[in-house]
Ligand SMILES: NC(=[NH2+])NCCC[C@H](N)C(=O)O
Ligand SMILES: [Mn+2]
């Protein structure tokens with residue numbers, strides 16, 4: 001029996017040095033005689049990415065996340081979305097439009113009025129973008145924006161699956177939150193099961209819960225508040241903590257995630273909400289609530305690639321980049337670099353290098 005390494009070796013030795021030199025002058029797909037999958041990709045019109053810029057920071061206490069969209073919409077992101085056949089369009093521009101003195105607070109929970117208003121607009125923008133055949137990508141902004149973003153996706157389909165990639169569970173209610181920050185609470189506003197724990201908040205009159213706890217999967221958890229742990233247990237929510245990622249490996253985590261979100265033999269349309277603090281602070285230091293021991297960028301990109309392969313991504317959020325929280329400029333560069341690559345991975349950008357029509361998408 002010939003071992004595969006010998007086979008490889010014997011094939012390799014048939015290439016002489018002249019051939020190796022000519023290789024450099026010819027399109028390498030021809031040399032390798034590969035039928036590239038990406039050729040097929042390029043013939044089929046791909047969905048456009050509808051960029052939704054949400055300049056918002058009032059879901060938490062640290063100014064700076066409102067600058068996120070300006071950093072995240074960089075040349076590298078836009079040109080590579082183009083290369084990946086998912087051209088980006090600037091779809092909506094949202095910002096806080098409530099003067100500070102008109103804000104409404106509930107107990108220690110801050111900024112209910114502006115958070116409600118921007119999310120109502122965001123939900124409509126997401127629904128419209130989906131109905132026009134685009135994939136909305138929310139460039140945040142803090143994570144309270146997931147209220148509108150997920151609400152929009154959930155209202156565009158009969159049923160969705162939500163993958164929440166985060167160090168935190170963001171499932172506090174205004175009554176359990178110790179910080180009073182709405183970015184730690186979006187899921188309590190979205191899940192049917194948690195509606196009964198919410199106080200009546202007239203600012204959010206427009207909002208109805210739209211997601212079953214059964215259709216939520218967490219990845220990357222490592223900093224939960226006690227009530228969040230209780231709720232996850234009580235409603236048997238599928239949750240992969242960082243120690244689960246270590247135990248199972250990210251490949252198995254994604255396999256089980258998709259199995260969980262498959263209903264009647266079909267994977268649900270997916271909304272993926274990525275909090276940049278799911279990454280270890282080494283990859284993403286410029287964020288408001290960093291927690292050590294997070295995902296590596298290759299792991300997050302693996303998640304993105306697997307989701308991309310399913311063809312089921314309907315909306316993506318990238319939130320909590322805060323360019324003002326830095327000890328040096330390189331902290332911002334690192335965070336934006338990681339965030340841009342993470343977004344691209346959901347549209348087919350691979351760490352290995354990505355081929356389109358036999359050409360490699362440039363790597364920075
Ligand atoms: N989206 C985030 N970064 N959330 C952090 C939440 C932290 C804490 N659990 C809270 O409720 O305040
Ligand atoms: Mn978080």
Ligand SMILES: [Mn+2]
Pocket residue numbers: 143166168170183275
């Ligand atoms: Mn979060």
